Amino acid sequence: MWTPELSLALALVLPALGGVFVALLGSRPNLREAATLTAAVLLALNVAYLVEIAPSQPTLELATLAPGLNLVFKLEPLGAIFAAVASGLWIVNSLYSIGYMRGNNEKNQTRFYVCFCIAIAAAMGVALSGNLLTMFLFYEVLTLSTYPLVTHKGDAKAKRGGAIYLSILLGTSIGLLLPAVIATHFLAGSTDFVAGGLLALNDVTPAIAGILLVLFAFGIGKAALMPVHPWLPNAMVAPTPVSALLHAVAVVKAGVFAMLKVGTYIFGADLIAITPAADALAWIAGISIVLASVVAMTKDNLKARLAFSTVSQLSYVTLGVMLGSPIAMLGGALQIVMHAWGKITLFMSAGAIYTATGKTEISQMDGLGRYMPWLFGAYTIGALSIIGLPPLGGAWPKLFLLEGAWESGHGWLMLALIASSILNVAYLLPLSARGFFSPPDEAKLKKQPPMLVILPPVITAAGVIALFFLIGPLRDYLEPVFMTSTLAAEAAL
Secondary structure (H helix, E strand, O other): OOOHHHHHHHHHHHHHHHHHHHHHOOOOHHHHHHHHHHHHHHHHHHHHHHHHHHHHOOEEEEEEEEOOEEEEEEOOHHHHHHHHHHHHHHHHHHHHHHHHHHHOOOOOHHHHHHHHHHHHHHHHHHHHEOEHHHHHHHHHHHHHHHHHHHOOOOOHHHHHHHHHHHHHHHHHHHHHHHHHHHHHHHHHOOOEOOOOOHHHHOOOOHHHHHHHHHHHHHHOHHHOOOOOOOHHHHHHHOOHHHHHHHHHHOHHHHHHHHHHHHHHHHHOHHHHHOOHHHHHHHHHHHHHHHHHHHHHHOOOEHHHHHHHHHHHHHHHHHHHHHOOOHHHHHHHHHHHHHHHHHHHHHHHHHHHHHHHHOOOEHHHOOOHHHOOHHHHHHHHHHHHHHHOOOOOOOHHHHHHHHHHHHHOOOOHHHHHHHHHHHHHHHHHHHHHHHHHHOOOOOOOOOOOOOHHHHHHHHHHHHHHHHHHHOHHHHHHHHHHHHHHHHHHHHHHO
8 A cells, every 4th residue: 555654665665776876787777777767757757756745744664763853754845845955856867877888988888877876865865854863864875885986987086086075075074074963962962854853842041052053054064054065176176977967966965954853843944043153144044145146157078067056955955944044945945946957958958069079168169059959058048047037947045045034134145145146147048148139150069969967957947937937836835834933933932
């Protein structure tokens, strides 16, 4: 009999089984990649069911490590949305990976697909975690499973990037995040995610909450808040499908999702609003938004420019949490969705350009839009969404964050959001202008790119447009998470 608990288990089992079949079929590429796609489609169907039943919040206990220390899945709307984003984009990224990896004759493709499956399984674990302990363990599995992907090329540059990646992410999680989890258990007697905020309901003082908030903000290194961001641009040595995984599908989204979930269910909006450290962290997020955008403008390498763009865009979510406003937190949640679809479009476009021309620098791409109009059109739509222009999905998070900043008395931070959009124009649209309007030089295509590297960014660009018009259902689905948290905290007083 099909049950919600079975579906929760399958969210972890399906990508893991996909990895097993990929490994077994490694010598037969067509079957290997069919196994990847089958696992991705089955997971997306399963997650669609979870999205539907999330308001009922079913729970599945995975294991008991010690009295009071349980590994548990608990479904709720915020986690369901993250799972939907990761599982849906896994299908698109898998199609793209097939075209990219074959088109560039990449080595160790079986290892690549196996690690990808494990990473998706870990992302599902983070999305569906019912407490901090469960989230922490799957967070670490995600770090370790993506390390071979970052170092995929195996050269000195890849090994250096992988070393920075691993040292920062493990260093922040073990040195800061783990102590925060332990301290939360000590103060509250639990690590459960609770509506209204576990710490708020246990009368933790704003001063103590502030210390913990700082530990979480910098301990969740995947959120890439400055100055713990260098792992992200250094990870760009990986193949482009990995970059898409890092920036859109799982890794950084797991980071900002964890930050949002901690803010909502461990602290609660009301406790954050009266915690002095939250103001300082909001300003750090605002500075990260602007400064990372300025750095992005200096990069000629397209993937490096997009990497610093991600550092900036991730800080939108952290800012939403630190404003201590339900509408700002809603904006942060929507940013996870909208940025994922926009940024994967940009990275897949970068990879398609490389596959067709071997070029990685924006200054080398004059006139390429004339040879690849669909691709450059998709890139432009993704860029305009990141900028925040309607009718594209990326417009909504900025609108809600602006409202949240004003509502919470942080009007000056509205300037950071406005400046970010202006800077986004300055560093994202030059590629479109060069591609469509500059006369072509020697930059003709070396080869026609495979359809599987052109079609996926076109699909995600269409998704970016569709998401603008889906704001009603998305808001109705997510808004109760943040409003309920506030009401629960008030009821406990």
